[in-house]
Amino acid sequence: MLGNKQVNWLVIVFFAVIIAVVFRQIHTSMMEQGIATGGPYDNAAAYPRAIAIIIGMLVMFQAAVNWFKRRPVSPETDLTLEQAYRPMALLGIFALYLGLLGVLGYHLTTTPMIIALLLVCGARPSLHIVVTALLIAFALAYFFEAHLKVVLPGGIYGLNIPW
Amino acid sequence: MLVDSLVAGFGLFMTPLALGLTLLGVLFGLLVGALPGLGPLMGIILLLPVAIGLPPVAAMGFLIAIFVGGSCGGSISAILLRIPGTPLAAATLFDGYPMAQKGRASDAIGIAISASALGGLFGGLVLIFAAPALARVASNFAPPEYTALAITGLIAIAVISDGSLVKGLIAGGFGLLLATIGTDEFSTGYRFTFGTHHMLNGFHIVAVVVGLFAISEMAYQAMSGDLLAKPKITVARPGFRSIAMTLRHWKNLLRSSFIGSFFGALPGAGGVISSFTAYAVAKAMAKPEEKYGEGAEGGVVATESSNNATVGGTLVPSLALGIPGDASSAVLIGALLILGYFPGPTLFEQQPEIVGGIFLVYLASNVFLLIAGILATPLFVYVLRVPKVYLIPTVLLLCSIGTYALQASVFDLFVMLGFGLVGILLRAASYPLAPVVIGIILGPLLENNLRRSLLISQDGYWIFLERPVAALLLGINVLLIVGAIWFAVRQGQKSDEKREVPEAP
Numbered sequence: 001m002l003g004n005k006q007v008n009w010l011v012i013v014f015f016a017v018i019i020a021v022v023f024r025q026i027h028t029s030m031m032e033q034g035i036a037t038g039g040p041y042d043n044a045a046a047y048p049r050a051i052a053i054i055i056g057m058l059v060m061f062q063a064a065v066n067w068f069k070r071r072p073v074s075p076e077t078d079l080t081l082e083q084a085y086r087p088m089a090l091l092g093i094f095a096l097y098l099g100l101l102g103v104l105g106y107h108l109t110t111t112p113m114i115i116a117l118l119l120v121c122g123a124r125p126s127l128h129i130v131v132t133a134l135l136i137a138f139a140l141a142y143f144f145e146a147h148l149k150v151v152l153p154g155g156i157y158g159l160n161i162p163w
Numbered sequence: 164m165l166v167d168s169l170v171a172g173f174g175l176f177m178t179p180l181a182l183g184l185t186l187l188g189v190l191f192g193l194l195v196g197a198l199p200g201l202g203p204l205m206g207i208i209l210l211l212p213v214a215i216g217l218p219p220v221a222a223m224g225f226l227i228a229i230f231v232g233g234s235c236g237g238s239i240s241a242i243l244l245r246i247p248g249t250p251l252a253a254a255t256l257f258d259g260y261p262m263a264q265k266g267r268a269s270d271a272i273g274i275a276i277s278a279s280a281l282g283g284l285f286g287g288l289v290l291i292f293a294a295p296a297l298a299r300v301a302s303n304f305a306p307p308e309y310t311a312l313a314i315t316g317l318i319a320i321a322v323i324s325d326g327s328l329v330k331g332l333i334a335g336g337f338g339l340l341l342a343t344i345g346t347d348e349f350s351t352g353y354r355f356t357f358g359t360h361h362m363l364n365g366f367h368i369v370a371v372v373v374g375l376f377a378i379s380e381m382a383y384q385a386m387s388g389d390l391l392a393k394p395k396i397t398v399a400r401p402g403f404r405s406i407a408m409t410l411r412h413w414k415n416l417l418r419s420s421f422i423g424s425f426f427g428a429l430p431g432a433g434g435v436i437s438s439f440t441a442y443a444v445a446k447a448m449a450k451p452e453e454k455y456g457e458g459a460e461g462g463v464v465a466t467e468s469s470n471n472a473t474v475g476g477t478l479v480p481s482l483a484l485g486i487p488g489d490a491s492s493a494v495l496i497g498a499l500l501i502l503g504y505f506p507g508p509t510l511f512e513q514q515p516e517i518v519g520g521i522f523l524v525y526l527a528s529n530v531f532l533l534i535a536g537i538l539a540t541p542l543f544v545y546v547l548r549v550p551k552v553y554l555i556p557t558v559l560l561l562c563s564i565g566t567y568a569l570q571a572s573v574f575d576l577f578v579m580l581g582f583g584l585v586g587i588l589l590r591a592a593s594y595p596l597a598p599v600v601i602g603i604i605l606g607p608l609l610e611n612n613l614r615r616s617l618l619i620s621q622d623g624y625w626i627f628l629e630r631p632v633a634a635l636l637l638g639i640n641v642l643l644i645v646g647a648i649w650f651a652v653r654q655g656q657k658s659d660e661k662r663e664v665p666e667a668p
Contacts, residue, residue: 004592011592014585015333022340025355035352040617044347044354047610048340055336062329087382091583094378094559098580101563102573110560117556121390136557140564148216150568 008066015059022052089120105155110137165295168511172519175220176527184221185524188228189531190539195229196236197543198554200384202249203233204491208377209558211369211494212565215501219517224524226498227478230491231528234434234471235279235536238463239543242271243396251434251470254442258455258462265458268397272540273405274460275467278416280533281409282468285420286427286475287526290482293428294518295511297483302508306615307626311636313609316486317601318640319430324595328647334594338602339609341366348607349614361574368497368603370566370578375596376490377562378583381555383590390552399544401537412464415445423469427476433489434470441469471532475525482506482518485608490597493604500604 026045030036036045097113114133123129144150146163154160175181188210195206206229214222237252242259252259255275262271304312317339321331344355345365356362384390409416419441426437445465446455453459477488478495485506487493496506504510504517511518566579586596620626627633 007588007591011588011594014588015337018337018340022355029356029358030352030354033352035347035350035354040614041349044350044352047613048343048354051336051339051343055333055340058329058333058336062327062333065327065329083386086385087587090385090555090559091378091382091580091587094563095580098563098573098576101567101576106564114556114560117559118552121385121552121555123391123552132553133556136553136560140557140560144564144568148213148568150564151571152564153567153573 005066012059012063012066015055019052019056019059022048086120090117093117093120101153101155103155105157105159106141106152107159107161108155108157110141164511164515165291168295168515168519169522170519171516172220172521172523175218175516175520176224176523178221180218181221181224181520181524182527184217184225185228185527186531186535188225189232189528189535192229192232192234193236193239193536193539193543194546196233197239197248197547199240199244199246199248200380202237202251203230204494205377205380206233207491207494208372209561209565211372211498212568214498215569219502219504220520220524222498222502223495223521224528226495227521227525228528228531230474230495231283231471231525231532232536234474235276235467235532236543238275238279238467239272239540240547242268242275243399243544244394244547251438252466253435254438254466255463257442258457258459261456261458262460262463267458268399269401270405270408270460271463272399273401273537274409274463276401276536276540277406277409277533278464278467279471280529280536281416282420282423283471283474283529283532284526285417285468286424286472287522287529289424289472290475290478290525291522294479294483297479298508298511301484302512304632305630306612306619307630307633308636309612310609310616311627311633311640312484312486313605313612315636315640316430316480317598317605317609318643320489320601321598322643322647323433323436324597328644328651330594331598334589334596335598335602338599339606341371341599342603342606343610348611361572366578367569367575368501369569370575371582371603372494372497372600373562373566374579374582375586375599377558378579379586379590381558382583382587384551384555387551390555391550393548393550396544396547399540401540403537405537406533408460409464412461415461415464416468419445419465419469420472423472424476427473427488428479430480430486430488433477434473437473438466438470441465471529478525482510482521483508487601487604490600493597493600496604
C-alpha cells in the first residue's frame with residue numbers, strides 16, 4: 001500500500017533531484033560555456049540558480065510539514081496495489097506503444113495497443129473490441145493524414161496509407 | 164482603435180474556415196465538458212496540435228470556442244447525472260439536478276445553455292472594452308513593471324490554486340525552471356540541454372501540457388470504478404423558449420455575469436470561485452418562494468452565466484498583458500505564441516486585426532453556443548451513455564498523434580509520457596498542476612524582463628522599488644502571501660479545534 005505521506009516524500013525527493021541537477025549543470029556545462037558568471041547579460045545561470053534556491057527553501061519547508069504533520073485518521077487517500085494495477089498496466093502498454101511506434105509504425109502498433117487498453121480497462125475479449133480498435137485507429141489516422149497532412153510514423157517498413 | 168481592430172479582424176473572421184471551426188469548437192467543447200473528467204482545459208489541450216497548423220484567427224476561434232463550449236458542457240451531466248462534467252458546473256448541481264428530478268431536465272439544460280451564452284456575451288463586451296484599455300495602460304510599462312506583473316500572476320495563481328500555498332509555489336517554480344531549458348536569449352548559451360539537439364529549444368509546451376494534464380487524467384480515470392458502466396439517462400430536448408425563461412431572470416443574469424467577468428479578470432480566481440459566489444449572491448437576494456436548492460431556475464442562471472462570463476474576463480489580462488488568468492488561458496497564450504503572436508500591448512498596436520478577429524470569434528462562439536447547444540443537446544445526452552472504457556484509449560491515441568504531429572518527433576512523445584508520470588506524482592501528492600503551466604508561460608516574460616531591468620538599473624534590485632507601479636505590484640504580492648499564510652494558519656487552528664472536540668456518539 002502506497003500512502004499519501006510516502007507519495008509526498010517521493011515528490012520531495014523528485015524536487016531535490018531537480019535542484020541537484022540545476023546546480024550540477026551550472027557548475028559543469030554552463031561554467032564550461034562561460035555563461036555562469038558576469039552581469040545580467042552574460043550570466044545565464046543566475047536566474048535558474050535563484051529559482052532553484054527558492055524551490056529548495058520551499059521544499060525544505062514542505063519536508064518539515066510532512067515530518068511533523070499527524071497522519072490522517074482515514075486511510076482513504078492511500079492507494080492499494082489493486083487500485084494501482086490498472087493505471088500501471090495502462091501506462092506500461094502506452095510506454096511500450098510509444099517505444100514501438102518509431103520502429104513498427106502507426107498502423108502496425110495502434111490497433112493492438114487500443115485492444116490491450118480496452119482489455120485492461122475491463123472490456124471482454126470479443127470481435128466487437130477488435131472492430132472498435134480498428135475504427136478508432138483508422139478514423140484518427142484518416143483525420144490527421146488526409147485532412148491535416150500529418151505523416152504518421154511509418155516505421156522500418158514505411159507503412160503509410162495514401163488516403 | 165477598438166472599431167479599427169474589429170473592422171480589421173472582420174475579414175479574418177468571416178471565412179468559412181474560421182466560422183466552421185468556431186462552430187466545431189463549440190460542439191467539441193460541449194462534448195468534452197459533458198463527459199465527466201475531461202472539461203475545457205483537456206479539450207483545448209487535445210486539439211492544440213491541430214489548431215497550431217491553422218491560420219491564427221481560425222485557430223484561436225477553434226480553441227476559444229472549445230473553452231466556451233466546455234465551460235457550459237459540464238452542466239449537462241450535472242443536471243442529468245448529478246455528476247458535474249467539470250468543477251465549473253459543481254454549483255449548477257444545486258438546482259439543476261432537482262429540476263431534472265421534477266421532470267424539468269430539458270428546461271434546466273436549456274436555461275443552462277442560454278445563461279451560459281448570454282453570460283459569455285456579457286463577458287465578451289467586458290473583454291472588448293477592457294482589454295484595449297488595459298493594453299493602453301500597459302503600453303507605458305517598462306521591464307520592471309513586467310517583472311513585477313509576472314511575479315503577481317504566478318503568486319496569485321499559486322495562492323488561489325487547490326492545495327497548499329507552498330505546494331502551489333513549488334509547482335510554479337518548477338514551471339519557471341522548465342522554461343529555462345534550451346538556448347538562452349541573451350548569452351546564446353545552452354542551459355540544461357544535456358548535449359542533445361532535441362532540447363535546444365526546450366521541451367515543447369504542448370508535449371508538457373498534454374502529459375501533465377491528459378495522460379495523468381487518463382491514469383486517474385482508469386482507477387475509477389466500473390469503466391463499462393452505461394449510465395441510464397432520460398432524453399432531454401430543450402427548446403428556444405428556454406431563452407425567454409432565462410431572460411425572466413435578467414437582473415440575476417446581469418449580476419452573475421458581472422461577477423463572472425470580474426473574477427475571470429483576476430489571475431487565479433477562475434470559473435469555480437465565480438460560479439459559487441454568483442450562486443451565493445443570487446440565493447441571498449432571492450425571495451423565499453423561489454426555493455433555491457430545490458430546483459430554482461435562478462440558481463442555474465446564476466452559476467452558468469457567471470462561469471461562462473469568466474471566460475471573457477480571463478481573456479482580458481491574457482491578451483492585454485500576456486498574464487494568464489488560469490490554466491486554460493495559459494494554454495491559449497501558448498497557442499498564440501506558437502502561432503507567432505506575442506500577447507500584450509504590442510499585439511494591440513501592431514496586429515489589431517488579430518485582436519479584432521479574436522474578439523469576434525469569442526462573440527461568435529457564444530452565439531453558436533446558444534443555437535447549436537440547444538439543438539444538439541440530445542446528441543450530448545447520447546454521448547453520456549458511452550462507457551468510459553472507450554474514452555481512455557481514444558484520448559491516449561489523440562494525445563500521441565497530436566503530440567507527434569507538432570514536429571514529427573518521437574522525442575516529444577517521450578517528453579509527453581515523462582510529464583504524464585510527473586503529473587500523476589504531483590496529483591497524488593496534491594500539488595496543483597495549473598501553476599506549472601503558468602510558470603512555463605510566464606517564465607520567459609519574467610526572466611527576460613528581470614535581466615533587462617537589471618541592465619538598465621543604476622542601483623541593482625532597487626529599481627523595483629523606485630518605480631511606483633512595480634513597487635505597488637510587489638506590495639500586492641507580499642499582501643497575497645501574508646494573506647494566504649494567515650488563512651492557512653486559521654484553517655489549521657480550526658481543524659485542530661475540531662479534532663480536540665470529538666463529536667458526540
